[in-house]
Amino acid sequence: MAHTYDEFKIRDGKILLYRRSDSGDNWHCRIKFPSKPYIRRSLKTDSREEAKQLAEEIFAELNYKSKRGLAVTSRKFRAVAKSFVEQLDARVAKDTINDKRAHDYKLVIDRYLIPYFGKKSIDNISDADVERYREWRKVYWISGEGSKAEFIEYERGGKLIRSPKRKPKLPSNNTLNKEDSVLRQIFQHGRVHGFITQEEIPIIKNQPVKKNRRPAFDVKEYRRLIRVAYWRYKKAPDENVAARRRLLHEYVLFMVNAGTRPIEAATLRWRDVETFTAKNSEGEQQEYIKISVRGKAKKRTCVPMPRIAVYLERIKAAQIEHGKQNDFTVEPDDLVFRDRYGKSVKSFKKGFDELLEASGLTYDNHNLKRSIYSLRHTYATFRLIYGGVNVYDLAENMGTSVQMIEKHYGHLKPEDVAERLTRVVM
Incomplete structure (x- = not known):
């Protein structure tokens, strides 16, 4: 009817x-x-x-x-956030953002942003609302909703992980700034789709972050690290340990000479490594290596130090030998960093921490704990001090910003670059 x-x-x-x-x-x-x-x-x-x-x-x-040019059509924050998540999934499919970053964004959206802002119209969220949200977020795990949970659940690799909740503490300003970045992107997503105007977007100020010195290795420490890594695999108790330590030795050499992020090295494939020729400072043609990496955000290309060719050749030769023993081949689409059974090495963290301890280099002179990222920081420091590379070229090659280079490597002293400062150009 x-x-x-x-x-x-x-x-x-x-x-x-x-x-x-x-x-x-x-x-x-x-x-x-x-x-x-x-x-x-x-x-x-x-x-x-x-x-x-x-x-x-x-x-x-x-x-x-x-x-007044304001948005007349609006949506609840929840709907705009869900639309933003759909866009994230599309970007992952197009490889313009990596899975981990998209996963981290979704975690912030589902755990904090939607529960707090979800029912409000996106064009009715004020500066005061954002400030109240930040106070709510700071105590979320201490006295808020998170304090009631006995376990923390999250997804990793398509699996639901359930782990005991750690002792609650206030989030750092750096953490809050990263989460606020997600909130800004949702507002901009709403603006693009006509649900809010630029004038209606609330002010989201970054919190002050203490300037952190990033621990690296000086030349003497780096040589010691490589020397200990070499002898550890030479004196390994069995073939399995020897293979792991040998690959770690090559990995350390690769990272300090390429400056890639750990995630970029982990996803590197043989087809991503190419050679090309270009004129050097003497005007002569010279062969270089370029590698296409993907990791923190989108794909990019970087030019590592030429000696990296030797390390890659040794890694490939070892893989071919292991393949003969364990029935696998080495193809262009295969990962560069694989174990002796042809499986990807997801992390070198445990082995690297053991190497640091064996070398007596776990902490730097400022008592800052070193990590695998210290290899990337060492690359940056060496290029600035010994390579004479300007911050603009270095930032481009490392896939970061000039501001980040200046922020984290601004501790270099004039005497560190004395030769460059006094170089005479006629």
Whole structure:
């Protein structure tokens, strides 16, 4: 049976009020502005006169926004955030953002942003709302919703992981800034889709972050690290340990001469390594290596030190030998860093920590604990001090910003670059 509707228009047809006549349902309105899609609202009343008054109020509010260039169509924050997540999935499929970063964004959205802002219209979130959110977020694990949880659940590699909750503490300003970055991106996503204007986006200020010195190795320490790594695999108790330590030795050499991130090295394939020729400073043609890496965000190309060719040749030769023993081949699409059974090495952390301890290099002179990332920092430091590379070229090659280079390597002293500072150019 077809339903019949009560309906009438006001404001010269700009507002249509309607409801099902056979049920006594609440009234709804449909409002039309030039060059805009229809805007529908539930008036939540069955009174004709009250519905008319409410529709007039909605029209007046939207008309005010329209005349001032503000968004007249809006969405709940939850809907815009979910739309942003769909866009993230599309970017992962196109390889313009890596899985880990997308996963981290989703975690922030599902755990903090949607629970707090979800029911609010995105264009009604104010500066004060953002400040109140930040206070709520700071105590989330201490006295808020997170304090009630005995375990933390998250997804990794398609599997649901359940781990005991750590002792709660206030999040660092660096953590808050990273999470605020996700919030900014959701607002910009809403702006692009017409749910909020730039003027309506609240101010989200970065929190001050202490300038961190990143622990690296000086030349003497680096040579010691390599020497110990070499003797550890030479004196390994069995073939399995020897293979792991030998690959770690090559990995350390690779990282300090390429400056890649650990995730970029972990996803590097043989087809990503190419040679090319270009003129050197003497005007002569010289052969170089370039590697295509993917990791933190999108794909990029970097040019490592030429000696990296030797390390890659040794890694490939070892893989070929292991393949003969364990029935696997080495193909262009295979990962560069694989174990003796042809399986990918997901992390060198444990082996590297053991190497640091064996070398007596776990902490630097400022008592900062070193990690695998210290190899990337060593690359940057060596290029600045000994390579004479300017920060702009270095930032491009490392896939980072000039600001990050200056922020984390600004501790270099003038005497560290004395030769470069006093170089005479005629």
